[in-house]
Amino acid sequence: MPLPMALARTARSLRQAYRLMRARNGHQHWWPGETPFEVCVGAILTQNTSWTNVERAIANLKAAGPIAPDALYGMSRPQLRECLRPTGYFNLKTERLGAFLKVLVEEHGGRLDQLFAGETAVVRERLLRIHGIGPETADSMLLYAGGHARFVVDAYTRRILGRHGWCDPTIEYDDLQALCEAALSHRPADWQLDYWQDYHAQLVMVGKDYCRRREARCEHCPLRPLLPADGPKA
Ligand code: SF4
Structure with a gap:
């Protein structure tokens, strides 16, 4: 048309x-992360901070153990908070990352392919229901981690x-x-x-x-x- x-x-x-x-x-x-899961973590951490600070936080997470859904979900909140300190607003980001991990692990078995399964609009709504995930974060996850075309x-x-x-x-x-x-x-x-x-x-x-x-x-x-x-x- x-x-x-x-x-x-x-x-x-x-x-x-x-x-x-x-x-x-x-x-x-351009792929802002080494794995789709890392892309999702980065999309949450980059809110209101530079990518350099995100990279520092991701380096901290890698030093603490594997960057994988179960591993991060199993970290204590104080340990997670310390890793995220370089990103600024790290208390808030600890809560937001925690909320994402909870949904991913408890509702989707820690599997991104399950989280991203379905029509793009449906998956987007699923992401937007998670505390702390707004449109830009959701669309970054969809585009760079989920294989969904959203601008x-x-x-x-x-x-x-x-x-x-x-x-x-x-x-x-x-x-x-x-x-x-x-x-x-x-x-x-x-x-x-x-x-x-x-x-x-x-x-x-x-x-x-x-x-x-x-x-x-x-x-x-x-x-x-x-x-x-x-x-x-x-
Ligand atoms: S206004 Fe346009 S030409 Fe000027 S710096 Fe921005 S993008 Fe480039």
Whole structure:
């Protein structure tokens, strides 16, 4: 079905943006964790902190034993809390990781394939019912650990699209996700997962290296050809 005209324009821009980022950076093969379980743990720990801090916490967990559902669920809360200390808000994250582990181990036998089994929307609702898992965390788990194509929206996505005028910067999470998914569903279904995984990875790279919160370094950015004529929007 053809896209409405305004959405078709945004879709052209978003598809062109991917070609430019991909041409500059190559495919990222980005997988934020060594195993799907580690991806899930990282998705919870990265809330409001940098990935470097997450890596420190994951190193602590690895030093304490195997990173596996039963092993982490069997850790005492004080020990888990100490491992998560580098991530900031570590009391909160201990509770959130604990809630995820409880559901995974007690309701799904510690098996991610069971947790992720079913229609994407159903699995997403299952994840969102777990204390401390919001849309961005759930979608990161679905996309990078669960094999479900859901477009991940984060602060970089909102900032880059907002500065180019492709979305209202105050747009709600679900609305921005729907816009991206509608605009970027033009590839064959069996490419979709890889495409959206890499698309998010490319946005993270541009957001970190060029499109910073306090300063848009447009001069050398791969998305410079797509800037509005009067420069980035605030
Ligand atoms: S740094 Fe400039 S060109 Fe790059 S994404 Fe941000 S606003 Fe666009």
